[in-house]
Amino acid sequence: MRVGGDQAGGSDGGIPVTLRVALVLFVFGVAALVVASLVILLRPVAAPSPTHDLSRPIRTAVVLVPIGDFPGERTTAIRDRVAADYHVPITVAAPIPQDPSMIDPRTGQLVAESVVSRLGNWHPEWQDRILVIGLTAADLAIAGRPDWRFAFSFRDSEGLAVVSSARLRVGVDNGEDARWRRFDKMVVRAVAFLYFGLKPVSDPKDMLYDSILRAGDIDRIADYL
Numbered sequence: 065m066r067v068g069g070d071q072a073g074g075s076d077g078g079i080p081v082t083l084r085v086a087l088v089l090f091v092f093g094v095a096a097l098v099v100a101s102l103v104i105l106l107r108p109v110a111a112p113s114p115t116h117d118l119s120r121p122i123r124t125a126v127v128l129v130p131i132g133d134f135p136g137e138r139t140t141a142i143r144d145r146v147a148a149d150y151h152v153p154i155t156v157a158a159p160i161p162q163d164p165s166m167i168d169p170r171t172g173q174l175v176a177e178s179v180v181s182r183l184g185n186w187h188p189e190w191q192d193r194i195l196v197i198g199l200t201a202a203d204l205a206i207a208g209r210p211d212w213r214f215a216f217s218f219r220d221s222e223g224l225a226v227v228s229s230a231r232l233r234v235g236v237d238n239g240e241d242a243r244w245r246r247f248d249k250m251v252v253r254a255v256a257f258l259y260f261g262l263k264p265v266s267d268p269k270d271m272l273y274d275s276i277l278r279a280g281d282i283d284r285i286a287d288y289l
Contacts, residue, residue: 115270116260116272118260118289121260122258123194123223123258123261124192125152125154125195126154126155126195126259127154127194127195128142128155128156128251129156129157129158129160129186129198129199130156130159130198130199130200131159131160131162131199131202131226132159132201134159134199134201136159138244138247142199143156145252146252146255149288150252150255150289160183162174168205168207173202174203174228175205175206178207179204180218180225183224183226184196184222184224190222194223195223195224195258196225197226197227197251198224198226199226199227199229199251200228201229202228202230204218204226206218215228216228217250219257227250227251234279234280245287246279249282252289253276256271256272260289262289269284269285270285271289
């Protein structure tokens with residue numbers, strides 16, 4: 065009588081024991097390969113090594129200040145990126161209102177010089193070697209550059225800056241992700257110049273390129289210092 069099933073040495077659908085062992089080993093091997101691949105894919109990607117000397121910052125910390133209705137999640141995202149990539153002590157302050165005194169009544173644009181002046185009044189810690197950067201979604205212009213229709217950012221050597229996201233979208237690009245990648249670069253540039261004390265360069269692919277005039281220029285510069 066042929067007995068199969070649970071009995072030791074019994075039949076299992078006619079599959080030889082050696083073949084069953086080989087199948088089990090194959091399944092375990094595939095599973096291990098899948099797990100290893102997932103570990104590699106999910107491993108955090110480290111930022112490239114800096115190409116500029118970041119060892120001697122001229123300020124002690126950075127404060128990001130949303131202006132008006134600038135989105136809080138974007139402020140948090142850029143804070144986290146700067147902290148992770150450059151080990152900068154950086155915090156987010158409470159939003160400040162978009163005061164009418166900041167706006168040019170003729171154009172409706174924020175006047176960069178008025179913004180940093182107001183920003184300095186709200187955050188006098190710039191006098192203690194802390195960089196204060198205002199973040200705005202409103203269109204920005206520089207009174208001292210009447211030949212420019214708008215500006216992406218404005219920096220004051222005393223330790224105040226403002227960055228605008230208003231003109232960072234172009235007609236055909238990768239949507240909001242592309243816009244905020246450009247914005248991140250402009251904030252990092254402010255940190256580079258006013259926190260690390262770095263100087264502009266003439267290389268159009270370097271993040272510190274000295275002639276950013278259009279969104280395409282921002283796309284061409286490097287993602288990291």
